[in-house]
Amino acid sequence: MTIEALVVAIAMAVAAGLIGSFAVMKGISLAADPLSHVALPGIGIALALHVHPVFGAVVALAFGALLVWALEDRARATTESAIGVLFSAALAVGSITTTGEDLIDALFGGAGALSLSEKVFGLSVASAIVVFILTSKNSLVVMMVSPDVARTAGIKVRRLDLFYLEAFALTIALGLRYLGVLLMGALIIIPAVTAKRLSQGLNSMLWFSVALSVLSTALGSAIAAHLHREAGPIIVLVATGLFLLSLLARRQRSAN
Amino acid sequence: MMTDASAENELEVSHLSVHFDATRVLTDLSFNVAKGSSVAIIGPNGAGKTVLLRALIGSLQFSGTVRWTKGVRIGYVPQKLDLERDIPITGVDFLSARAAVAHKPAVDFSSVLAPVGIPLEVAQQPIGTMSGGQFQRLLIAFALVGDPNVLLLDEPTAGVDEPGQEHLNELVRRLQKNQGLTVLFISHELSIVYKNADYVLCLSRARTCFGSPRTILTPDLLREIYGSEVSYHVHDN
Numbered sequence: 001m002t003i004e005a006l007v008v009a010i011a012m013a014v015a016a017g018l019i020g021s022f023a024v025m026k027g028i029s030l031a032a033d034p035l036s037h038v039a040l041p042g043i044g045i046a047l048a049l050h051v052h053p054v055f056g057a058v059v060a061l062a063f064g065a066l067l068v069w070a071l072e073d074r075a076r077a078t079t080e081s082a083i084g085v086l087f088s089a090a091l092a093v094g095s096i097t098t099t100g101e102d103l104i105d106a107l108f109g110g111a112g113a114l115s116l117s118e119k120v121f122g123l124s125v126a127s128a129i130v131v132f133i134l135t136s137k138n139s140l141v142v143m144m145v146s147p148d149v150a151r152t153a154g155i156k157v158r159r160l161d162l163f164y165l166e167a168f169a170l171t172i173a174l175g176l177r178y179l180g181v182l183l184m185g186a187l188i189i190i191p192a193v194t195a196k197r198l199s200q201g202l203n204s205m206l207w208f209s210v211a212l213s214v215l216s217t218a219l220g221s222a223i224a225a226h227l228h229r230e231a232g233p234i235i236v237l238v239a240t241g242l243f244l245l246s247l248l249a250r251r252q253r254s255a256n
Numbered sequence: 257m258m259t260d261a262s263a264e265n266e267l268e269v270s271h272l273s274v275h276f277d278a279t280r281v282l283t284d285l286s287f288n289v290a291k292g293s294s295v296a297i298i299g300p301n302g303a304g305k306t307v308l309l310r311a312l313i314g315s316l317q318f319s320g321t322v323r324w325t326k327g328v329r330i331g332y333v334p335q336k337l338d339l340e341r342d343i344p345i346t347g348v349d350f351l352s353a354r355a356a357v358a359h360k361p362a363v364d365f366s367s368v369l370a371p372v373g374i375p376l377e378v379a380q381q382p383i384g385t386m387s388g389g390q391f392q393r394l395l396i397a398f399a400l401v402g403d404p405n406v407l408l409l410d411e412p413t414a415g416v417d418e419p420g421q422e423h424l425n426e427l428v429r430r431l432q433k434n435q436g437l438t439v440l441f442i443s444h445e446l447s448i449v450y451k452n453a454d455y456v457l458c459l460s461r462a463r464t465c466f467g468s469p470r471t472i473l474t475p476d477l478l479r480e481i482y483g484s485e486v487s488y489h490v491h492d493n
Binding site: 025027137138139141142144145146147148149151152153154155195196197199200201202203204205 | 330332346357408
């Protein structure tokens, strides 16, 4: 892996750590996996039209997030049930429109070196997500505790919710080339779940989540390079290993 | 529709109706709230008291008109929130977030925690581990950080122990009298309503009414509102 690719991967990990923190605190962590599936039909259509697959994935994910947002309001459906139904169907459609090696790449990532446009896309989108979370974290906290209270504090609740869901979808798109649709959801959620177990306050939650996400990505990439394997699965295994260690650390702390 | 109220009123509500699908919860409700006054909202469970407060803050769709005075700053204290016990947000995180949203650079947390009777050490704990009463007080402190001129309180003393209830009722009364806050509060404690409210808005399936505690809290009217005998104790002081 080149230094440039590692920088893009770390930027992606920082964005995943921050977005994942709020997904876990909001209780929508189960949504990460099915929402990532909606990228598949986008990739399939993009390949059929001879457009870059990441472009197709971004459009499909952005539309998916918009759909979830609209359903939340109009049908009063919960985020998770809406995502569960619609995006399982998207996985089926995606499996038909994306076939063979392209499907494996889309699911697990890792094919070939990143192009210049992919690096620029990765860095700029990751930076935008980090800026969004850091500037909106206070509003997100208040909205998370009570949307009604947030409304009286002058927060545009519906708009913020849409921005968050779109940032969440873009974070999945960030990891497509590197981890694939199936594994990016895991990188968003697992470090944040581990961080939640270790944290007592907001800032420690955000720092732990970012640190664990970056550590999983860097360590996983290094191990994968050493073993001549694809990085995605190893990164997720490292993140899972760190989660298991956190269980032991918590048990140790309780015993003392 | 939400527009500005006239100069002497903090809030003007006319022909307000709220319905969920086929169920009408509030029908053609009209009342005005004068600036600096205290209005108690009473009625049996399911009469639409919380729905009314949520409509007033724009959280629910409604028909009719809600006019708040220009420049209103509302502090809303909801009845009960379901929080995960292990959510990693402390009381101080929550208050800091409110201060940041209000663009206040530095807040002396003790100045908002002391009046509601929460020690700083308690506010430094995760909000999911606080008792119902502690979290209720934190929500009032949260509202005060926003420097409100209106407080909307949905059963503010629910889940608070007896001395805590008296403390909170006294705090709200003091804020209303000393700082000129307009207060709308939902309560089932009619003795507190009699003591603290300037006006009473009653909601029930049978009827709605608005007036002074002396004219509303009569045995006949209470029987009509609640559908059974209701008694309360009028404090001497």
